[in-house]
Amino acid sequence: MTVNIYDDLNNLEAAFRKTTEFTDVLQTVEEVKADNEALELFKGFRKIQLTLQEKQMAGEEMVPEELEHAQKTAQLAQQNPKIMKMLEAEMKLSGVIDEVNRVLMKPVQEIYETI
Amino acid sequence: MTVNIYDDLNNLEAAFRKTTEFTDVLQTVEEVKADNEALELFKGFRKIQLTLQEKQMAGEEMVPEELEHAQKTAQLAQQNPKIMKMLEAEMKLSGVIDEVNRVLMKPVQEIYETI
Ligand SMILES: [Ca+2]
Ligand SMILES: [Ca+2]
Numbered sequence: 116m117t118v119n120i121y122d123d124l125n126n127l128e129a130a131f132r133k134t135t136e137f138t139d140v141l142q143t144v145e146e147v148k149a150d151n152e153a154l155e156l157f158k159g160f161r162k163i164q165l166t167l168q169e170k171q172m173a174g175e176e177m178v179p180e181e182l183e184h185a186q187k188t189a190q191l192a193q194q195n196p197k198i199m200k201m202l203e204a205e206m207k208l209s210g211v212i213d214e215v216n217r218v219l220m221k222p223v224q225e226i227y228e229t230i
Numbered sequence: 231m232t233v234n235i236y237d238d239l240n241n242l243e244a245a246f247r248k249t250t251e252f253t254d255v256l257q258t259v260e261e262v263k264a265d266n267e268a269l270e271l272f273k274g275f276r277k278i279q280l281t282l283q284e285k286q287m288a289g290e291e292m293v294p295e296e297l298e299h300a301q302k303t304a305q306l307a308q309q310n311p312k313i314m315k316m317l318e319a320e321m322k323l324s325g326v327i328d329e330v331n332r333v334l335m336k337p338v339q340e341i342y343e344t345i
C-alpha cells in the first residue's frame with residue numbers, strides 16, 4: 116500500500132476496545148468465568164459446537180444420541196442468565212464490526228454500481 | 231456506544247479510499263468500462279453468477295445446458311486480460327478488508343482465550 120491504513124486502523128482498534136460493546140463483552144466474560152456453573156456449561160457448549168463443526172467439515176453425520184446431547188447442552192447454556200448476557204454482548208459487538216465492514220464496502224460497491 | 235468509533239472509522243475509510251488497492255480497483259473497472267468486449271463479457275458473467283445464486287438459494291438444480299453456458303461465460307470472462315486485472319485488484323482489496331477484520335477480531339479472541 117502506498118497509502119498506509121495502519122495508523123488509522125490502530126486508532127480505530129483503540130477506540131473499538133473502548134466501546135461499551137467491547138467492555139460489555141469483557142465484563143460478561145468475567146462474570147461467566149467467576150461462576151463455576153456458568154463456566155462449565157459454556158465450556159461444554161463450546162466443545163460440542165467445535166465437534167459439530169469438525170464433523171460437518173469432514174462430511175460426517177451425527178448419531179441421534181450426539182444430536183440429543185448437543186441440543187440439551189445448548190438449551191442448558193442458553194437458560195443460564197450469565198451465558199445469555201455474554202452471548203448478547205457478543206452479538207452487539209459483532210454489530211460494530213459489521214458496521215465497519217459496511218462503511219468500507221460502500222465505496223467498493225459504488226465503483227461496481229457504475230458498471 | 232459511549233465511546234464513538236465513527237471519527238476513527240471515517241478516517242480509516244478516507245485512508246482506505248487512497249490505498250493503491252482501492253485506486254487499482256477504480257482504475258481496472260474504468261478500463262473494463264472503456265472496452266466494449268470486456269464490458270459485455272463481464273456483464274454476462276455477473277448476470278449468470280446472480281442467476282446461479284438465486285437458484286441455489288431457492289434450492290433449484292441447474293439443467294446441463296445452463297451449467298455449460300455458465301462455465302463458458304466464466305471461462306471467456308477469465309480469459310479477458312482486463313477482467314482478470316479487475317478481479318485480481320478486487321481480491322487484493324478484499325485482503326485489506328480482511329486485515330481490518332483480523333485487527334478488530336484479535337482483542338475479541340483474546341478475551342475468549344481466557345476462558
Ligand atoms: Ca450460577
Ligand atoms: Ca478487447
